[in-house]
Amino acid sequence: MPYAVSNGVRLYYEEAGKGTPIVFVHEFSGDSRSWEAQMRHFSRRYRCVAFNARGYPPSDVPASASKYSHVIAADDIANVIRRLGIGKVHVIGCSMGAYATLQFGLRHPRRALSLTAIGAGAGSDPGKRRQFLRERAAMERRFREQGMKAVARVVQRAPHRIQLAIKDPRGYREFWEHFVEGSALGHALTLRGIQTRRPTLYSLGSRFARMKVPTHLVVGDEDDGALEPAVFIKRVCPAARLTVVRATGHVVNVEEPELFNRITGDFLNLVESGRWRPRDPRSYNPSTMAAKA
Amino acid sequence: MPFTDSNGVQLYYEEVGSGFPVVFVHEFSHGLRSWEPQLRYFSRRYRCIAFNARGYPPSDVPASPAQYSQAIAAADIARVMRDLGIRKAHIVGCSMGGYATLHFGLRYARMARSLTVIGAGYGSDADKRAQFLRDTGVMARRFEELGTPEAITVYQIGPARVQLQNKDPRGFREFCEEFAGHSALGSANTLRGVQARRPTVYSLERGLRRLKVPTHILSGDEDNNCLEPGIFIKRVCRAARLTVVPGTGHAVNVEEPDAFNRLTDEFLALVDSGRWRPRDPRSIAKLAKARRK
Numbered sequence: 001m002p003y004a005v006s007n008g009v010r011l012y013y014e015e016a017g018k019g020t021p022i023v024f025v026h027e028f029s030g031d032s033r034s035w036e037a038q039m040r041h042f043s044r045r046y047r048c049v050a051f052n053a054r055g056y057p058p059s060d061v062p063a064s065a066s067k068y069s070h071v072i073a074a075d076d077i078a079n080v081i082r083r084l085g086i087g088k089v090h091v092i093g094c095s096m097g098a099y100a101t102l103q104f105g106l107r108h109p110r111r112a113l114s115l116t117a118i119g120a121g122a123g124s125d126p127g128k129r130r131q132f133l134r135e136r137a138a139m140e141r142r143f144r145e146q147g148m149k150a151v152a153r154v155v156q157r158a159p160h161r162i163q164l165a166i167k168d169p170r171g172y173r174e175f176w177e178h179f180v181e182g183s184a185l186g187h188a189l190t191l192r193g194i195q196t197r198r199p200t201l202y203s204l205g206s207r208f209a210r211m212k213v214p215t216h217l218v219v220g221d222e223d224d225g226a227l228e229p230a231v232f233i234k235r236v237c238p239a240a241r242l243t244v245v246r247a248t249g250h251v252v253n254v255e256e257p258e259l260f261n262r263i264t265g266d267f268l269n270l271v272e273s274g275r276w277r278p279r280d281p282r283s284y285n286p287s288t289m290a291a292k293a
Numbered sequence: 294m295p296f297t298d299s300n301g302v303q304l305y306y307e308e309v310g311s312g313f314p315v316v317f318v319h320e321f322s323h324g325l326r327s328w329e330p331q332l333r334y335f336s337r338r339y340r341c342i343a344f345n346a347r348g349y350p351p352s353d354v355p356a357s358p359a360q361y362s363q364a365i366a367a368a369d370i371a372r373v374m375r376d377l378g379i380r381k382a383h384i385v386g387c388s389m390g391g392y393a394t395l396h397f398g399l400r401y402a403r404m405a406r407s408l409t410v411i412g413a414g415y416g417s418d419a420d421k422r423a424q425f426l427r428d429t430g431v432m433a434r435r436f437e438e439l440g441t442p443e444a445i446t447v448y449q450i451g452p453a454r455v456q457l458q459n460k461d462p463r464g465f466r467e468f469c470e471e472f473a474g475h476s477a478l479g480s481a482n483t484l485r486g487v488q489a490r491r492p493t494v495y496s497l498e499r500g501l502r503r504l505k506v507p508t509h510i511l512s513g514d515e516d517n518n519c520l521e522p523g524i525f526i527k528r529v530c531r532a533a534r535l536t537v538v539p540g541t542g543h544a545v546n547v548e549e550p551d552a553f554n555r556l557t558d559e560f561l562a563l564v565d566s567g568r569w570r571p572r573d574p575r576s577i578a579k580l581a582k583a584r585r586k
Binding site: 157159160162163166216221222224227228231234241242243244245246247249263267277279280282283284285286287288289290291 | 415416421424425428429431432446447448450451452453455456459509514515517518520521523524527528534535536537538539540542556560570572573575576577
């Protein structure tokens with residue numbers, strides 16, 4: 001099995017296709033297999049790499065929470081592409097992986113051709129922050145005490161995951177079959193090390209305002225925790241554009257693979273053509289209809 | 294020329310195709326010509342009707358602002374349909390026409406099989422309301438004092454129009470040329486009678502909560518005045534789904550005709566198939582819980 005080593009931790013990866021590289025960064029409840037529909041589509045034109053985060057076998061599962069953080073997650077992306085001899089890369093991440101993707105853009109902008117961030121922002125809303133932290137702590141205990149199957153029964157009914165059950169029962173079943181194969185310890189430590197300690201997206205506003213990497217934010221219209229953070233980044237970051245996908249929950253690439261591949265292909269084409277431009281400053285004009293306020 | 298009669302006001306319309314009817318309701322700065330890519334596409338499967346609102350020649354231009362209002366705009370859609378013997382239709386509207394479409398759904402629900410609402414929300418956000426009313430007054434005076442071609446020089450490069458100028462110079466030129474031909478009196482009266490007096494999206498909450506007509510809300514991600522209203526409608530109305538289109542300003546159907554036609558085609562086909570469903574209550578559980586606290 002192919003591994004890339006990041007600070008002593010072995011990260012399992014899969015690769016398909018040739019050309020400009022794309023690295024896929026999975027979400028908390030998924031793993032590299034969540035990108036199957038993207039690997040099959042984009043490998044026709046790109047060198048596609050999907051890796052399992054630390055804590056997700058066959059990647060190593062370091063036993064201490066101090067080995068997991070949002071900074072380590074971003075550096076793991078950098079180390080994977082370094083090990084593969086890749087200079088610059090399109091990075092595509094979902095949820096926890098989207099947060100890592102955005103952090104990668106902030107910390108390693110010269111190595112990013114573009115960023116695609118799906119459903120980032122959980123835990124950012126100040127009004128629901130305490131609830132978020134409480135729920136994460138409870139879930140961490142459940143992982144440790146009851147194991148993957150027990151957690152799956154709860155997580156798969158989450159308000160932003162139920163959409164997949166409704167629209168694609170087969171995809172839903174496969175998704176949770178993969179989930180229960182994961183490491184309960186790895187998930188518990190990921191929750192403790194990353195999800196509850198990472199800064200909220202709102203606290204990173206001034207850094208996003210300066211970030212120049214072409215960025216595409218994608219969010220489902222029923223992913224309630226991610227809508228406002230996405231609009232926030234769109235507004236503060238001139239390099240960002242935003243797609244909201246109708247009647248869709250959290251994992252847009254799994255729920256709506258065809259639509260996601262199409263809009264992502266459009267975005268990558270624009271960036272690769274050299275014609276991508278940041279937002280026109282005239283569009284920030286506070287006037288509602290005229291050229292000058 | 295074909296006209297329908299709405300309480301003595303003659304409304305010009307065009308019709309193409311056969312099948313279940315779709316009625317297109319245009320925005321303030323772009324008459325029925327703005328629907329050209331939609332008329333050409335959807336006429337393959339639907340009976341498409343586009344009409345010019347009152348105030349937009351060849352439709353009549355009533356001389357008093359009192360003859361223009363949000364309620365009248367919604368009633369005009371109903372009268373066009375009745376005149377053409379149409380009992381029920383898909384309604385598709387942009388901006389001012391999006392508001393009219395929404396109000397049509399609230400007032401004439403039995404005549405609507407679905408609602409597609411593009412770029413509605415101007416004048417709704419409290420922090421931008423004063424600016425909007427000021428801009429509306431300034432623009433109305435410009436139309437009256439300067440005539441249309443001179444009045445619109447600042448409007449056509451407003452903050453949510455520059456996107457079209459940047460991405461499609463030919464489409465932008467056509468938009469400006471068509472706009473310059475509008476009636477100055479009709480435009481001023483529309484601004485004073487409709488825009489300045491219509492209720493905000495937020496004030497429609499009670500009706501939106503009860504609305505059962507399948508509804509698709511669309512907004513460009515740079516259309517500053519429509520993002521929050523769009524998210525609001527999605528959250529209060531279980532019949533609503535929301536799409537935000539990346540790198541896009543106000544008139545999504547004009548700026549991104551391919552993407553708009555594809556999304557709308559999917560939506561109409563879903564509704565026509567009988568498989569459309571309102572938002573699953575399980576996807577709102579977290580919000581309800583948060584609100585109770």
